[in-house]
Structure formats: structure tokens, C-alpha cells
Amino acid sequence: MSTTRQPPPGDLGPEPDEAGPAPATPGARVRTLVLSGASGVVPLARDFTRQALHDWGWLPAPTADRRAAAEDVLLVVSELVTNACLHAEGPERLRVAYGTKALRLEVTDRGAGQPAPRTPHRAGRPGGHGMFIVQRLCLDWGVVRAPGATGKTVWAELAAPA
Template sequence: MAARPTRPTDPDRPLRGSTDRRSLPLTAAPGTVARGREFTRTALRAWGWLPAPDAEARAAAEDVLLMTSELVTNACQHATGPYLLELTRHGPLLRISVSDTDDRMPVLRPPRVPARPGGYGLRVVDRLATAWGSEPLPGGGKTVWLEVVRPPAEP
């Protein structure tokens, strides 16, 4: 199954206004997933997602951390290992992308037997992200990305 075709932003068109981008070089070494998650947590704090003002915002921030872990884990387990985690914030829109040198695009697998472990990473991303997909990189490899929109703060 392919990624959802609907996308709130077009990666070929630059975003207007203030954009904040943070990058973390990665390797497929032990601790990579934890490093990516902590890097994302630090960015969420800087951007005001954490500490969360209410339950909905807290859940959204936790979902972002989970999905970041899933993208990095997938690059470690199913590709040649990640080499870059990039977070891009534009207003309430957050794009998380993980790049690796493997040309194979991710595939959303059909649901598995619930009692069996593994194979749920992209399914989690598919359920929680506003949009997600992958794109080949010039010279080889790919970037797998997802987008989420920060929930509005309660008055």
C-alpha cells in the first residue's frame, strides 16, 4: 500500500514566512533511536509543544515522539541505516524526515496477526500523521517524511 497522496505542503515549493529547521546526523549505531527521540523532544520544547498546556497538546507531542522513533527504527531495521533526521516547523505544521542510502521505498504492509510483534511502524505513522510519504534522493537513497499539525491551544 502506498503513502497517502494528500499532503498539506508541497516539498518542491518553499514555505512562506518563518520556518525553523533542525538537523541531526545519524548512524545505525546502538542508541540511534533514543538520540533521535531526544533531539525531537528538545526541538518540541524550543517550539513550545512541551511542556504541553493541555491533554490534547500533550498527546500530540507524545505522538510526534513515537512517530519519530518509528521512522528512525524503520531506517535502522529495513534500510541501510539512517544518516539524517530533519525537523522543519512552519507555524503549526511540523515535518519530520529521515534519510537513508537505501533506494527501496517503504511499503505499508497489510495488518498482521495482533499477537505477533513487529511490522506496525508505518501503520502507526499512517494512523497518527496528517500525511506521510517518501521520495527518492538524487544520487540514491530516500527520505521518508511525515507531517503533523499542532492542535490549537485551549483558551
Template sequence: MRAETSLAPALSAVAPARRWARERLVEAGVEPARLEVLVLLVSELVTNAVAHADPPVVLRVDVDDERTRVEVTDGARDEPVLRDPPPTALGGRGVMFVDRLSTRWGTCADEDGVAVKAVWFELRHDHVPADLARFTPQG
């Protein structure tokens, strides 16, 4: 399953993007435990894009038998920065969540040529993020 949607370049676009992604992922049959991680990471990518990027902003979801890939394209050249903020910091953790909870992530040129860059992550269907493994029931 592949789907995409255009997003307004405003923080008010984050909640609708989360809902849209959740609906597409449910339609694709993503299991509930992975669904929550994916929706969290979608929220982080979209928040970064609408807060720090230039239009156009596009959210893409691609689910196959092995993994889910989420990509957000935008018109800015600045790449996301992986930070390790202190516990007292009010922000700066979005890319850290993507780094720790996804199977892999990165940036690339937008393949469709509409935007400047794409920030993406993948979550393998057989992958349990290390930070979540302790919360996953064994059985």
C-alpha cells in the same frame, strides 16, 4: 524552526534521536498532546531507517505555524511497506502507526542529494488523529 542531526545506523540511535527530536519540538513550542504523538512517530521512522536502511541516516524536523514535518533520509532504495499485522505479530506496525496518526506521509528523493530517499510525515497543528480523538478531552 528547522533542525537536523545525523544518526548512527544502529538501533542504539533510536533513543537519542527521540530525545533530540523532543528537545527541538519543545523549543519550537509544540503543545504536549501533539508532542507525544510526534515523538512516537519519530521513533517509528528512525527505527525503520536504522533497522532496514543504509547510511547516511539523517533526521530532520521542521515546525511552522501550520504543521510539523519530520523526515528521515537514508541510503537504501527500499521503500517502507504499510502492513496490517495480526495482533499476535511482534513487529511490523511502525508504518501503520505513521499512516494512522499523521496528517499525511510519504517518500521522496532526498532533496539535498546526500541520501537516496526520504521518508516523511506531517502532523497539522489543528489535526487530531482519528485513532486519538476518543482520548482527547472535549472542551
């Protein structure tokens, strides 16, 4: 896991649409949701991601393994968006991209901080578990900063179900 390297190249689709959600066309593999200025962004992001998973055939899940994979995606979305709310002036955009081997989540915010799992992780304490959960559930995750711009994009990739 690297928190500063650029995202790996892959087949996860084009750049996000700045104007708002991507159209729900058959076969679409990238969805973007503008969160800037919205209220209730965590459930909004979860519902948006759940709909994408449904459209892409992850849900309803026919097996326990596939159901667990979808639940992991929804948990990671919740953690990334919550972290942007708590530590980065709120999220601006959520991007969900589905490739043949992985599903990629990206949350863009205006914050200057650097997300990292708390070390040492203390399971018995409330709070502070978000990036630890992301690290444990994801294949990889990291942060991308645009040169000369404020904010960042925190991305995470989860394995696509077989």
C-alpha cells in the same frame, strides 16, 4: 496518503543543513541532526526532537491534547528512525521542521526499499507496525528519492496543536 509523491509545498522552512544540527537560535523552526555513524540513534533522535518541541513551546504541554500531540511526534520519530535501522542500512539524517499548521519529520537513509504499512495489518503479532502507526498518526507521509542517487527520504507530517 501517497508514498511516492513529492512533499507538498508549505511553510516548513529551508532545506536541511548538511553539516549538522541547525543552531538553536530563537525562532528557529528547522532542526537537522546527522545520524550517520552515531550509536543509539533512536533515543538520540527522540531526545533531539523532544528538545526541539520544548524550544518551540510544545513542551511542557499545558493540556492533555497538547501532551498527546507531542507524544505522537516522538512516536513517529522513533518509528521512522527504527525503520531506517532495520530496513535501510541505518539513518543518515533527521530533519524536524515546524510550520504554522504542521510539523514535518524527515529521515534520510541509503536504503533502496519502499516503506509501506503491512497489509493486512495484524494487531496481535509482534513487529511490523511501524508504518501502520505512522499512517494512523500523520496527516500524510511519503518517500522522496533524488534522481541518480542512492537512498531516500521518508517524510511524515503531523498537525500542529491549536
